[in-house]
Amino acid sequence: xxxxxxxxxxxxxxxxxxxxxxxxxxxxxxxxxxxxxxxxxxxxxxxxxxxxxxxxxxxxxxxxxxxxxxxxxxxxxxxxxxxxxxxxxxxxxxxxxxxxxxxxxxxxxxxxxxxxxxxxxxxxxxxxxxxxxxxxxxxxxxxxxxxxxxxxxxxxxxxxxxxx
Numbered sequence: 001x002x003x004x005x006x007x008x009x010x011x012x013x014x015x016x017x018x019x020x021x022x023x024x025x026x027x028x029x030x031x032x033x034x035x036x037x038x039x040x041x042x043x044x045x046x047x048x049x050x051x052x053x054x055x056x057x058x059x060x061x062x063x064x065x066x067x068x069x070x071x072x073x074x075x076x077x078x079x080x081x082x083x084x085x086x087x088x089x090x091x092x093x094x095x096x097x098x099x100x101x102x103x104x105x106x107x108x109x110x111x112x113x114x115x116x117x118x119x120x121x122x123x124x125x126x127x128x129x130x131x132x133x134x135x136x137x138x139x140x141x142x143x144x145x146x147x148x149x150x151x152x153x154x155x156x157x158x159x160x161x162x163x164x
C-alpha cells in the first residue's frame with residue numbers, strides 16, 4: 001500500500017508444524033539465500049498474518065502453461081528460444097547458488113506483462129552440496145515432469161533433475 005506497487009501475495013498456513021517444516025519455509029529460505037536475478041521470482045517481503053505468513057512477490061501476470069493453453073496458434077520458434085534462454089539462465093543461476101528447484105514445469109515458469117520469464121514456486125527446492133552424499137526424497141516434482149532417476153526412486157541425486 002505504501003508504494004502503490006502491484007504485487008502477488010501467497011498465504012502460508014503454519015498450523016500443522018507437527019508434520020515437519022512446511023514447504024513454504026523452505027521456499028522462504030531458498031529465496032532469501034540468493035541475490036536478485038532477473039530470471040528468478042523476487043521475494044519482496046514476508047509478514048505475519050493470523051496463524052501464518054504472507055509472502056510478497058513481484059507480480060507476474062501469467063505462467064507458461066497458461067500462455068501455451070491460451071495461445072491461438074503454437075508458439076513460434078523464436079518464442080520457444082526466448083523462453084528457453086530465460087529458463088536456462090535462471091536454472092544456471094540457481095545451480096551456481098547450490099539450489100535444486102526440483103519442480104520445474106510450465107505452471108512454475110511465471111510470465112510478466114512484457115513476456116519476461118521468471119522461475120517461481122520454490123516449495124520443493126533444496127540446497128545441495130558438490131559432494132552429493134546427501135539423501136533426498138524421490139517424490140518431488142509433478143509426476144509428468146520427474147526425471148528418470150526420481151521415477152526409479154533414487155535417493156541420491158543432484159541438480160541434473162532440474163534439466164530433465
